[in-house]
Amino acid sequence: MGKEVDGIDYLEGLVYQAGIQCTNIDHFLEFLRPHFDGVPFDRDSVMARIDEIIRTADRKDPKWYCVVKDLENIRRNAKENVLHPIDAVKSRFNTFVEIIRREFPGFQPPDLKIVDSFPKPYDKMDWIAMAPDQEDQEKYGIEPGIYIKKTVITPIYAEYILAHELTHKIVEMYDTHGFGFGIEEGIAELYAMYLLTRVYSPKTAANVVILDKKYGKRKRLSALYEFFTVLAYTQIYLPSGMDGIRAAIRLGRKGLKDLDTAILKGERTDFPSGNWDKKLEKAMRRYMATPNDLYVTAKTRYVADKAEVGDTIEMIAKKTGLSEDEIHEAISELTRLTLITVKDGKVTAKAEHILPYLRYHLDIK
Numbered sequence: 001m002g003k004e005v006d007g008i009d010y011l012e013g014l015v016y017q018a019g020i021q022c023t024n025i026d027h028f029l030e031f032l033r034p035h036f037d038g039v040p041f042d043r044d045s046v047m048a049r050i051d052e053i054i055r056t057a058d059r060k061d062p063k064w065y066c067v068v069k070d071l072e073n074i075r076r077n078a079k080e081n082v083l084h085p086i087d088a089v090k091s092r093f094n095t096f097v098e099i100i101r102r103e104f105p106g107f108q109p110p111d112l113k114i115v116d117s118f119p120k121p122y123d124k125m126d127w128i129a130m131a132p133d134q135e136d137q138e139k140y141g142i143e144p145g146i147y148i149k150k151t152v153i154t155p156i157y158a159e160y161i162l163a164h165e166l167t168h169k170i171v172e173m174y175d176t177h178g179f180g181f182g183i184e185e186g187i188a189e190l191y192a193m194y195l196l197t198r199v200y201s202p203k204t205a206a207n208v209v210i211l212d213k214k215y216g217k218r219k220r221l222s223a224l225y226e227f228f229t230v231l232a233y234t235q236i237y238l239p240s241g242m243d244g245i246r247a248a249i250r251l252g253r254k255g256l257k258d259l260d261t262a263i264l265k266g267e268r269t270d271f272p273s274g275n276w277d278k279k280l281e282k283a284m285r286r287y288m289a290t291p292n293d294l295y296v297t298a299k300t301r302y303v304a305d306k307a308e309v310g311d312t313i314e315m316i317a318k319k320t321g322l323s324e325d326e327i328h329e330a331i332s333e334l335t336r337l338t339l340i341t342v343k344d345g346k347v348t349a350k351a352e353h354i355l356p357y358l359r360y361h362l363d364i365k
């Protein structure tokens with residue numbers, strides 16, 4: 001019946017709660033997967049394994065140095081229990097629908113279908129969810145609803161995808177003309193974040209979107225989603241609050257396309273205003289304050305922590321256990337980003353206050 005979940009799935013839920021400095025959550029989990037062999041979907045077991053890794057990992061290996069720092073952060077900050085992803089999706093579906101019906105009277109919830117594979121011709125797609133509409137029914141005979149694929153369902157992330165798809169369904173309640181892109185995606189992201197902050201902390205909600213959108217595998221598409229999310233936030237939400245966002249949703253798909261045209265020309269939008277939401281704002285601030293390009297390799301990240309003002313290349317090599325060539329390479333990556341300055345072979349300054357936000361890329365190959 002349910003998906004077989006294990007310790008690595010549980011860890012994913014913890015990652016969203018605490019955040020990680022690794023740019024890519026899939027790489028992070030892949031890197032750790034062999035070490036979670038046989039660990040069940042259970043908080044105590046997962047935490048015990050995390051402790052064991054922290055205790056035994058070789059911290060002179062740059063990748064382990066970075067991963068262990070993230071695990072320590074998870075150990076300190078991931079305080080909530082992680083729900084079984086299928087149970088969570090089912091129960092969040094009810095919670096979200098209840099909120100939506102209050103805000104959009106007359107909303108008819110779609111069927112939630114948790115499936116082994118998507119109906120043809122979408123069976124090859126690597127999506128976690130899809131929301132076929134009337135057109136798919138006419139063309140392919142697919143029943144409308146929200147489909148979530150059981151085999152790839154993951155904690156918290158699946159709930160965010162569900163909230164996003166539900167937002168498209170609200171838009172379709174007013175108008176189903178064509179398919180939605182542009183500002184409709186931005187509004188779906190924003191409203192999904194709003195729904196997520198009803199059941200999780202703003203930090204968790206922001207972490208989900210950060211890890212999905214800032215460094216995800218579909219970089220350019222994600223960047224566009226992010227662009228439209230920030231547009232929806234700054235052009236509709238900030239002046240008009242949730243009342244404005246809800247009014248935009250009520251424009252329906254066709255109305256949102258007209259809104260795209262206006263907004264992309266830089267024109268002012270005009271919506272009824274009211275109901276600004278503190279939790280959404282907290283999540284959005286965190287999201288917008290996360291730079292997309294402040295990351296380096298794990299090796300450079302390690303060197304960034306270890307290199308002190310006054311150190312020579314030779315000294316850094318000695319304390320890190322890396323070769324001088326490797327230190328040269330790391331230092332030049334850091335100087336390119338102006339995180340460190342070097343003169344006559346010596347570190348002369350370090351951007352200490354920025355370094356806590358410097359992420360690392362974990363190339364697992």
Ligand SMILES: [Zn+2]
Pocket residue numbers: 164168185188
């Ligand atoms: Zn969408």
